[in-house]
Amino acid sequence: MTSAPTSQAINPTTKAEVLARALPYIKRFHGKTIVIKYGGNAMTDPALQASFASDVVLLKLVGMNPVVVHGGGPQIDEALNKIGKKGTFIQGMRVTDAETMEVVEWVLGGEVQQDIVGLINFAGGKAVGLTGRDGGLIRAHKLKMADRDDPSKWHDVGQVGEIESIDPAVVRALQDDQFIPVISPIGFGADNESYNINADLVAGKLAEVLKAEKLVLLTNTPGVLDKQGQLLSGLTAKRIDELFADGTISGGMLPKISSALDAAKNGVNSVHIIDGRVPHCLLLEILTDEGVGTMIKSH
Ligand SMILES: Nc1ncnc2c1ncn2[C@@H]1O[C@H](COP(=O)(O)OP(=O)(O)O)[C@@H](O)[C@H]1O
């Protein structure tokens, strides 16, 4: 097995060429909004967290408008374990009773978000943490979830929210002042109750509402895999239907792909599910012609 060259081993001309090749992408995406979903599974390693934060800052400093939506599923599970509770999921959605909702708000709106904000600021950016309550960003109501195999059957998943509307004013105001918004997927309802929303769904809807150029979903697999575990580098709506039907896609990948496909159908120019375990995966995806995951296309 050959190992990747160290930075000392790469000759200066090659380094310069790599940098120069980023120019067309910097020009193309200058001033454009890029929504980045940072999945809980992709944020477990400190070195990778630092590389994620520096990528986000670099994108901002070359003139793009990154907006981060973060998850934290494994971190919520860990906090639930500490109080003797086990996280359960139906069709990729956490069953959220009142006590679980408290933990979700505490973990996502607290520790997880502040870690990301801290790392981006440490890397030289100006990040601001928001939940869906801030500035009235995400309105939601209780999700009524039909069974995938038998749509006449419904699941009660507790305080899980379905997005009703997104008011992006607070995000735009932050962007205009060069801040980087870091958003937790918590919505609020008509009676002021909180809702736990899957972070992929928030990222997708936000990308639509902000008319983002790109939506990039970072996760802990090389992308979407087929039944043999091979990477599928491009997926259309028709192929996605087939993969849903034959059970190739399951668990957390269900809401991720649905959200990605909706965004692609509703005006987001490019939508990618990429491997957040690859250092600098964001730069590879946005500033090079290297494919690092699955591109979701509307047709
Ligand atoms: N066809 C598939 N290809 C890749 N991952 C899949 C597939 N079907 C189910 N998955 C699961 O989806 C997971 C990613 O979703 P999730 O756990 O919600 O991650 P994240 O925290 O990044 O949102 C993968 O780790 C994998 O276990």
Ligand SMILES: CC(=O)N[C@@H](CCC(=O)OP(=O)(O)O)C(=O)O
């Ligand atoms: C309703 C629902 O399932 N909400 C998610 C919110 C966090 C999330 O989406 O985190 P990942 O992106 O790391 O999976 C949860 O409670 O786990």
